[in-house]
Structure formats: structure tokens, C-alpha cells
Amino acid sequence: KKVADRYLKREVLGEGTYGVVFKAIDTKTGQTVAIKKIRLGKQKEGVNFTALREIKLLKELKDENIIELIDTFPHKGNLHLVFEFMETDLEAVIRDRNIVLSPADIKSYIQMTLKGLSFCHRKWILHRDMKPNNLLIGSRGQLKLADFGLARIFGSPDRRFTHQVFARWYRAPELLFGAKQYGPGVDVWAAACIFAELLLRRPFLQGNSDIDQLGKIFAAFGTPKPSQWQDMVYLPDYVEYQYVPGQSLRTLFPMASDDALDLLSKMFTYDPKSRISAQHALEHRYFSSIPPPTEPALLPRPP
Ligand code: ADP
Numbered sequence: 455k456k457v458a459d460r461y462l463k464r465e466v467l468g469e470g471t472y473g474v475v476f477k478a479i480d481t482k483t484g485q486t487v488a489i490k491k492i493r494l495g496k497q498k499e500g501v502n503f504t505a506l507r508e509i510k511l512l513k514e515l516k517d518e519n520i521i522e523l524i525d526t527f528p529h530k531g532n533l534h535l536v537f538e539f540m541e542t543d544l545e546a547v548i549r550d551r552n553i554v555l556s557p558a559d560i561k562s563y564i565q566m567t568l569k570g571l572s573f574c575h576r577k578w579i580l581h582r583d584m585k586p587n588n589l590l591i592g593s594r595g596q597l598k599l600a601d602f603g604l605a606r607i608f609g610s611p612d613r614r615f616t617h618q619v620f621a622r623w624y625r626a627p628e629l630l631f632g633a634k635q636y637g638p639g640v641d642v643w644a645a646a647c648i649f650a651e652l653l654l655r656r657p658f659l660q661g662n663s664d665i666d667q668l669g670k671i672f673a674a675f676g677t678p679k680p681s682q683w684q685d686m687v688y689l690p691d692y693v694e695y696q697y698v699p700g701q702s703l704r705t706l707f708p709m710a711s712d713d714a715l716d717l718l719s720k721m722f723t724y725d726p727k728s729r730i731s732a733q734h735a736l737e738h739r740y741f742s743s744i745p746p747p748t749e750p751a752l753l754p755r756p757p
Pocket residue numbers: 467468469470471472473475487488490521537538539540541543587588590600601
């Protein structure tokens with residue numbers, strides 16, 4: 455069955471945050487694509503109009519490490535977003551016990567993640583929902599960030615769908631304290647959690663509520679002192695926590711190199727104003743010291 459006279463519908467790939475995702479063939483190019491059907495049901499028309507305008511901006515976001523939004527069209531009351539088709543995602547790589555990730559492989563994955571982030575942050579677009587299953591991997595091993603900007607356009611999905619709770623593990627402390635104004639630092643924190651997850655091969659900070667998530671963060675890095683993060687006490691949901699000392703990163707990540715730990719500590723900085731930017735992270739010596747990052751085509755992937 456054809457959609458919008460151009461796409462030949464194939465199987466359903468999964469149910470996502472905003473609706474169903476299916477595979478399709480683009481008859482214009484012969485390319486395999488993934489089409490995200492977004493329910494717009496309950497929203498007012500004005501909201502749709504804004505959404506469409508913002509979606510148009512996303513179409514212009516073209517980078518090696520960002521999923522390309524090829525086309526968009528409304529069909530039977532749903533908005534359809536057409537993306538390039540990707541073979542797998544980073545979550546599948548991390549979970550696959552048969553895959554060994556060398557330090558060079560981890561460096562390659564985190565470098566591609568930061569490149570995608572840095573590109574979007576330069577254009578003042580935040581991701582806001584970074585997690586390993588949003589980092590898709592193409593047939594030649596290239597990692598690309600998916601769902602860029604969607605969280606802002608369609609609303610943060612966290613509260614609406616229960617399967618989204620995993621996104622909590624990647625939330626920056628300022629978000630957990632209820633910050634309404636936040637910046638690219640939220641994506642850098644999430645990228646740090648993903649970096650940690652690549653090193654540990656399991657999610658690093660697995661909170662089971664927002665409060666517990668803060669508890670897990672404090673148990674790892676120590677309760678932040680107001681001298682470390684001056685704006686903290688003004689955040690809407692700030693409450694004083696009993697002081698707990700942190701652990702050293704060396705204890706938490708015994709097998710990481712000194713360079714990796716230094717970068718990780720700069721990405722896991724409490725004060726978002728002092729947290730390293732994606733661009734500066736890419737300039738960190740971790741990326742120029744040995745081993746060099748693995749060529750994407752040579753990265754291990756699930757069968
Ligand atoms: P979520 O909101 O849970 O992150 P998504 O809406 O991104 O889920 O995707 C739902 C399903 O569709 C997932 O199983 C994902 O692997 C698949 N999918 C999403 N985008 C693509 C793509 N570009 N190529 C191939 N599969 C995709």
C-alpha cells in the first residue's frame with residue numbers, strides 16, 4: 455500500500471514515543487526509510503501549525519551524525535516523518551554479550567555522539583531525550599542521533615508513556631531539580647551517562663524515581679555543595695539533601711584510561727554553567743591520545 459503516492463509500506467518496526475514506526479521503500483529513490491507516524495489527535499490546530507513550522511527547521515539539520523529527516527507529510531490526520539533507515543542502535547550493541555567493545559571502539563562511539571550533539575548545539579537545538587536507543591547505527595557503522603528536537607516540538611514524552619521512564623537515568627541534575635530554563639548541558643550530561651554505560655556495559659545511574667535518581671547521582675559524585683553550584687538552591691524543586699561523600703571516578707570505572715576519566719569528570723560537572731560543552735569535549739586530549747577511535751565501518755555490531 456502506498457502512502458502519499460511515494461512510500462511503499464513494509465513491516466512495523468516498533469511502537470515509539472510518539473506513535474508507530476514502520477519500514478517503507480521510497481519509490482522516488484529506491485531507498486529504504488523509516489516512517490514515524492505521529493498522532494496529533496488531541497492537539498489544537500495552532501499547535502500543529504507551530505509543530506509543522508519547527509519540523510521544517512529540522513529538515514535543514516544535515517550532518518553526518520544526525521538522522522536525516524527526508525520528508526514530512528500529513529496523512530489521515532497523522533503527521534508522518536520520513537527518516538533514513540538505520541540497521542540497529544547503541545542499546546543493542548551495549549546489551550549484546552557477544553560483543554567486545556575495545557577502548558578504541560568506545561572512543562569512536564562517544565566521538566560520533568558528541569559530533570552530532572555539537573552540530574545541533576551550534577544551531578541552538580537541544581535533543582533533550584538522549585539515551586542509547588536514540589543513537590542509531592547505520593549499515594556502515596556510522597552512529598547518528600535520532601529524534602533531535604522532537605521533545606521540544608511534541609512535548610517531553612517522559613510523563614505520558616511508561617516505557618519512557620528509562621530516560622530518567624540520563625537526566626541531568628538541574629532537570630531533576632525542576633529547572634525550567636536549561637541549556638545544551640542536559641544533553642552533555644546524558645552523553646556522559648552513555649559514555650559511562652559503554653564502559654560498564656550496563657546503565658550507570660539507575661534511579662527508580664526522580665528523587666532516587668538524584669540519590670544515585672549524589673551517591674556516585676557526592677552531594678553538590680552550594681559553593682560548587684551556586685544556582686542550585688534557586689531551582690524550583692531544590693531541597694537540601696543530607697551530605698554524602700562521592701566516590702572517586704577511578705573506583706567507579708576501574709578499567710578506564712586517565713584521559714577518559716578526566717573527560718568524564720568534566721561532562722559530569724554539577725553546575726551546568728561549568729559543565730564542558732560538546733564542542734570542547736571533542737577537543738579534549740582523550741580523542742587525540744592513543745588508541746585512535748575505531749573507523750565506523752570496523753566497529754563491532756550485532757548480527
Ligand atoms: P522511542 O520513542 O521508544 O525511542 P522510536 O519512536 O524512536 O522509539 O522508535 C520505535 C521503534 O522504531 C524502535 O524499535 C526503533 O528501533 C525503530 N526505529 C526508529 N527510527 C528508526 C530508523 N530511522 N531506522 C530503523 N528503525 C527505526
